[in-house]
Amino acid sequence: MISCVNLTKKYLENNKNEITVIDNISLTIKTGEFLIITGPSGSGKTTFLYLLSGLETPSIGNVYFNKQDINEMSNKQKWQFRQNEIGFVFQNYHLIPTLNVFDNVCLPLLIKNEKIDIEKVNRILSLTKILDKAKSYPEQLSGGMQQRVAIARSLIHEPKVVFGDEPTGNLDKNKAEEIMQLFKKINQELKTTIVLVTHNLNHLTYATRIIELANARIIKDVRV
Numbered sequence: 764m765i766s767c768v769n770l771t772k773k774y775l776e777n778n779k780n781e782i783t784v785i786d787n788i789s790l791t792i793k794t795g796e797f798l799i800i801t802g803p804s805g806s807g808k809t810t811f812l813y814l815l816s817g818l819e820t821p822s823i824g825n826v827y828f829n830k831q832d833i834n835e836m837s838n839k840q841k842w843q844f845r846q847n848e849i850g851f852v853f854q855n856y857h858l859i860p861t862l863n864v865f866d867n868v869c870l871p872l873l874i875k876n877e878k879i880d881i882e883k884v885n886r887i888l889s890l891t892k893i894l895d896k897a898k899s900y901p902e903q904l905s906g907g908m909q910q911r912v913a914i915a916r917s918l919i920h921e922p923k924v925v926f927g928d929e930p931t932g933n934l935d936k937n938k939a940e941e942i943m944q945l946f947k948k949i950n951q952e953l954k955t956t957i958v959l960v961t962h963n964l965n966h967l968t969y970a971t972r973i974i975e976l977a978n979a980r981i982i983k984d985v986r987v
């Protein structure tokens with residue numbers, strides 16, 4: 764589904780020294796995988812995730828989504844790719860405070876000018892266990908609940924892949940486990956491919972494949 768070939772990302776540190784954050788990585792992610800990317804802080808996890816999802820552009824190398832090079836897409840194709848094929852979940856939820864849960868979840872559809880199918884929205888709210896919170900506002904919800912809303916929003920357009928950058932990073936142990944269980948359910952029931960970054964080693968048991976990054980390279984790649 765997603766692959767990268769000789770992927771390299773370099774940044775200028777303090778506008779002078781060039782640092783290599785992703786160093787010549789090639790990888791293929793298959794449909795249906797639950798991939799966890801782990802590794803120490805600064806090892807390049809976020810950058811790698813952003814490159815794979817097209818939020819960052821590579822310095823060298825290519826990223827393919829279903830054989831199409833995402834960095835060769837026209838602006839319109841890129842929009843369509845983001846609006847139809849992928850979902851994203853962040854550590855800090857990034858909900859719109861002035862919209863209630865239902866409207867936050869529907870936002871990707873509103874942006875696409877797509878008609879809201881209330882039953883479909885309710886199915887997603889039910890799957891993510893926030894149906895009873897549909898009229899609540901983000902500030903009325905716990906962090907765990909807010910992340911459920913963000914996950915529902917990432918699913919509403921039925922993407923093929925959901926990316927998550929430390930989605931449990933702000934949650935306590937039990938809430939974090941619940942969120943990981945939810946990702947597992949999404950992977951198994953909706954067959955959505957999941958690519959998550961975490962440095963919580965307790966969460967590796969949820970993955971079907973674990974990749975460990977260190978110093979901008981993959982040092983371990985195991986299927987479990």
Ligand code: ADP
Binds near residue numbers: 775805
């Ligand atoms: P991780 O998510 O594993 O903590 P990151 O991908 O965020 O790692 O960062 C890897 C390295 O790249 C770090 O040294 C970071 O300072 C550097 N870096 C990340 N983004 C930028 C940027 N936009 N400009 C310069 N350096 C960056």
Ligand code: MG
Binds near residue numbers: 808809810
């Ligand atoms: Mg990071």
